[in-house]
Amino acid sequence: MSDLSWKLIDTHCEQVRDAAAAGRLPLALTLTWALMWSWATYATNYSLLDGLRQRTLYTVSAMDILHDKMLTVLADAAGGMPQDGAKTGSEGKKPVASKAGSSNKPVHKIDESMAEDINKYLGVCRVHIFDEYRGNMEHIKKFNDKLNSIKIIPSDKLEENVDNLNFAKHVIGFCLDVLKGRHKDEERILSDSRNISLPGGFGRLFVMDFGVIGGSSLLLIMFWLHIALRRTELAVSAFFDAKALNFHSPEGLMLMPSLSIYSARHMVFGFQAISERFFLISSAADRRLTLAAAILLVFPVLPAVIDAINTTNAIDYPIWEGRFYYALIVRWTVLALIGVVVMMNLHSIIRTQSMVTAWQLACKKVWIGQMSEAAGESDGKQAHRVQVHLGAQNVRILQRPCDQPSGA
Numbered sequence: 001m002s003d004l005s006w007k008l009i010d011t012h013c014e015q016v017r018d019a020a021a022a023g024r025l026p027l028a029l030t031l032t033w034a035l036m037w038s039w040a041t042y043a044t045n046y047s048l049l050d051g052l053r054q055r056t057l058y059t060v061s062a063m064d065i066l067h068d069k070m071l072t073v074l075a076d077a078a079g080g081m082p083q084d085g086a087k088t089g090s091e092g093k094k095p096v097a098s099k100a101g102s103s104n105k106p107v108h109k110i111d112e113s114m115a116e117d118i119n120k121y122l123g124v125c126r127v128h129i130f131d132e133y134r135g136n137m138e139h140i141k142k143f144n145d146k147l148n149s150i151k152i153i154p155s156d157k158l159e160e161n162v163d164n165l166n167f168a169k170h171v172i173g174f175c176l177d178v179l180k181g182r183h184k185d186e187e188r189i190l191s192d193s194r195n196i197s198l199p200g201g202f203g204r205l206f207v208m209d210f211g212v213i214g215g216s217s218l219l220l221i222m223f224w225l226h227i228a229l230r231r232t233e234l235a236v237s238a239f240f241d242a243k244a245l246n247f248h249s250p251e252g253l254m255l256m257p258s259l260s261i262y263s264a265r266h267m268v269f270g271f272q273a274i275s276e277r278f279f280l281i282s283s284a285a286d287r288r289l290t291l292a293a294a295i296l297l298v299f300p301v302l303p304a305v306i307d308a309i310n311t312t313n314a315i316d317y318p319i320w321e322g323r324f325y326y327a328l329i330v331r332w333t334v335l336a337l338i339g340v341v342v343m344m345n346l347h348s349i350i351r352t353q354s355m356v357t358a359w360q361l362a363c364k365k366v367w368i369g370q371m372s373e374a375a376g377e378s379d380g381k382q383a384h385r386v387q388v389h390l391g392a393q394n395v396r397i398l399q400r401p402c403d404q405p406s407g408a
Contacts, residue, residue: 005261013273015235020274023228027296030221034300037214040207041306043193053186060179063121063172069114070169074162110165112154118168119152125175147171208314211307215334218300222341229348236355239270244385247351252389253358254398257382264370264383268363275360290350297345304335358388365395 126147150164195204205213237245241256257267308331315324366386385398 005259005263005266008259009262009266009270009273012235012238013270015238016232016274019228019232019235023225023232026221026225026228030218030225030300031296033214033218033221034303037210037218037303037307040196040210040214041303041310044207044310047190047193049186049190049193053183053190056179056183056186059121059124060176060183062117063124063176063179066114066117066121067169067172067176070118070165070172073110073114074165074169110152110155115152115154118165118172121172121175122147122150122152122168125171129175129178208307208310211311212330212334215304215307215331215338218304219334219337219341222300222338222345226341226345226348229345229352233348233352233355236274236352236359239267239359240355245355247354252387252394252396253354254385254387255355255358255362256385260382262383263381264367267359267367267383268371271356271359271363275356290353293349293353294346297342297349301335301338301342304338308332308335354390357390361388361390361393361395362386366397 130147150167152164152168194207196207196210197204239258239262241258244254244256246254311327311331315328366384370381370384387396387398388394389396
């Protein structure tokens with residue numbers, strides 16, 4: 001009988017080890033795929049490259065407006081505009097309004113706002129354009145020497161600033177050409193980064209459409225993970241009587257060896273054989289480990305939520321085409337299913353780890369002592385039935401028949 005009991009314990013331990021090893025692969029694939037999908041959803045709206053492109057576009061637009069304004073001011077000044085901001089026709093007709101500036105200000109006057117804008121964008125050109133290339137291009141060296149000392153000041157008389165204004169116009173015009181080329185490159189790179197090349201040369205996929213493949217693939221992997229976790233739970237529960245495992249009892253978790261031939265030595269050996277190889281160690285006794293395991297399992301929900309929100313925000317209402325309804329239904333259905341599977345996985349792993357934690361406490365506080373008392377004796381004495389309260393870390397021995405659950 002003793003040899004048979006040890007063979008049964010060894011078999012159960014092998015089942016737990018195999019189940020724990022089988023669960024690591026789907027967990028690793030789940031987290032890896034969720035990370036890839038997170039990158040895809042992040043790159044849709046929140047990538048750094050998109051921010052750089054927006055900043056370059058804003059700078060180009062502002063500098064383009066300023067450059068046109070400077071050209072207008074210089075052209076009006078060269079055409080003999082009077083200080084009231086209107087040009088008188090050669091035949092004494094009504095004054096012609098200026099193209100630039102408001103009607104309340106002289107057109108060829110450099111006001112404080114315009115001077116501030118010119119100096120600001122000259123600084124942008126100096127820092128982001130000329131300082132980067134001054135060692136490579138001779139005409140940039142010539143610009144850079146004068147650019148370090150030039151400063152446009154507000155003035156009612158353009159003649160005082162006309163040379164500096166002409167120089168600033170050339171500098172900003174050159175910077176505009178450089179920044180427009182940079183913006184074009186950023187647009188191209190951003191477009192390439194939002195298209196995913198499929199393996200085998202089967203074309204490219206837009207990153208927002210990747211959500212359908214990403215969600216369905218993640219759902220399949222998480223179902224695989226759920227099967228692996230359930231297998232681990234069943235393998236651990238093979239050591240204990242399933243009728244006595246009451247996880248909702250306020251008095252704690254009751255552990256009864258599944259077979260009467262299991263002694264305290266068997267239970268201690270079984271726990272030591274599987275404890276170091278166990279999968280996703282967490283427990284009700286250590287909240288930090290439980291929280292870490294929960295975060296790992298809940299992480300795949302994040303890309304699904306972001307993808308569903310991005311798809312919803314990308315569609316303008318009212319929706320005229322049915323395909324948009326299908327896209328929304330698929331995204332939110334995948335999100336709901338992922339949430340359900342995540343909760344199932346959390347429930348399964350918490351149950352398993354609760355059994356393992358209770359098993360550890362029973363070994364530490366009861367079964368090791370019972371094993372020591374029975375030193376030198378055979379393994380015929382059955383292991384004590386125990387009731388473990390995980391929150392209080394207490395273990396109570398159930399000796400009397402009335403303490404044992406019915407049907408045990």
